Amino acid sequence: MVDFTLRPATEADSSSIKDLIHRVGINPMDLDWRRFVLAVDGSGKMLGCGQLKPHGKDVIELASIAVEPSHQHQGIARVIIEYLVAQGPRPLYLTCRSRLGSFYEKWGFHAIESAEMPAYFRRLSRLVNAMAAFMNDKMLVMKLM
Ligand SMILES: CC(C)(COP(=O)(O)OP(=O)(O)OC[C@H]1O[C@@H](n2cnc3c(N)ncnc32)[C@H](O)[C@@H]1OP(=O)(O)O)[C@@H](O)C(=O)NCCC(=O)NCCS
Known part of the structure; x- marks a missing residue:
């Protein structure tokens, strides 16, 4: 099992987020890094991501949940989702x-x-x-x- 932590994305993560989302084949729209949380390993490599995406004022979507194929089934999505669900409205x-x-x-x-x-x-x-x-x-x- 890999050790990982969560951190907010920075602008420097923007292209890695888009790359992961494209590779796992989910909705590539509205990937503003400012809304993302990342799971990273000890060397800082991004292993997974997720965001809370607004659609107007009152409608918020848990979106862009993605984990590197090489690191799936290790509980990474679970931790990202738990964090975003706790933050979300x-x-x-x-x-x-x-x-x-x-x-x-x-x-x-x-x-x-x-x-x-x-x-x-x-x-x-x-x-x-x-x-x-x-x-x-x-x-x-x-x-x-
Ligand atoms: C779906 C995805 C995010 C899961 O990531 P992951 O890190 O492998 O998931 P986890 O290891 O945290 O699994 C959490 C739980 O869900 C279960 N699970 C994982 N993938 C699953 C799947 N495809 N279908 C059903 N259950 C699944 C696991 O068994 C685990 O249950 P447990 O904690 O009771 O053992 C990952 O497979 C992925 O990136 N897929 C491609 C992108 C995608 O489809 N994203 C979702 C968009 S809605």
Whole structure:
């Protein structure tokens, strides 16, 4: 198991964040380093990241949770998520592939229906799920009260 700590991102981390997000293949929009927390090893190497992303004033998303493929399944995402969930407001939202629903249920998130979604997530969900249906997949919108 690797030793790691959390720290806020700095401007110098911006390209490493974008690189990791691209490599793990999740939403590459709105990756402002100012909102990110990083997991780093003893030599300062970034192992994982996550952010609290605002959509307007009252809607905050737990987003960009990513861990280096070589360091997954060592509890790094769990620590990042616990930290951001403790910092974040309620309700707190996230989107994920359906297979990750049970992963986020551990922190108390539950999948919500279209009627309960803020407008941003309702639009995104319609758009993404229209395409995801062709791949036999679904994007969930989840909420933590
Ligand atoms: C999903 C991801 C962030 C998990 O990171 P990780 O550091 O490997 O996760 P952890 O080791 O902290 O796992 C935490 C818990 O979730 C479980 N878990 C991990 N990956 C999982 C997965 N893909 N599906 C379901 N459960 C999973 C673990 O078993 C663990 O449970 P436990 O603590 O009870 O043993 C990582 O696989 C990743 O970067 N994936 C690509 C990007 C992505 O899909 N991000 C999520 C966007 S919504």
